[in-house]
Amino acid sequence: QVQLVESGGGLVQAGGSLRLSCVASGRPFSIHVMGWFRQAPGKEREFVAAISRNGINTYYGDSVKDRFTISRDNAKNTGYLQMNSLKPEDTAAYYCAARRPFATEVVRAQRDYDYWGQGTQVTVSS
16 A cells, blocks of 8 residues: 655744645555645644646645645655645644545545545644
8 A cells, every 4th residue: 555754844934835745655656646634733634635646637625725736746756735825824734645546536525535644744823
């Protein structure tokens, strides 16, 4: 099965930017639809963005649309989440996730993702 490891989190001021990375191993990354989710303390895990296997189709949560960009480089087995214009309410643990091999739909429901990373913390100060 695929293993996912996130990196790139940290502390940033409001209005700043961060880029998260998700490195996959164990299986070719290109066979998995990939998504990003986040969870703030005391809140439910929230869908952030997802991307198709070939990188052409993307899907964003309403709260991050026009500020975040999801992308992937299958040759490097890596997915990315570019986060711009960060707000304090973006503070959360961010998780990379992958759908089962060869699934094609780009979806937002957590139950449709079978593999998860351990998360990376993003903290946005005001």
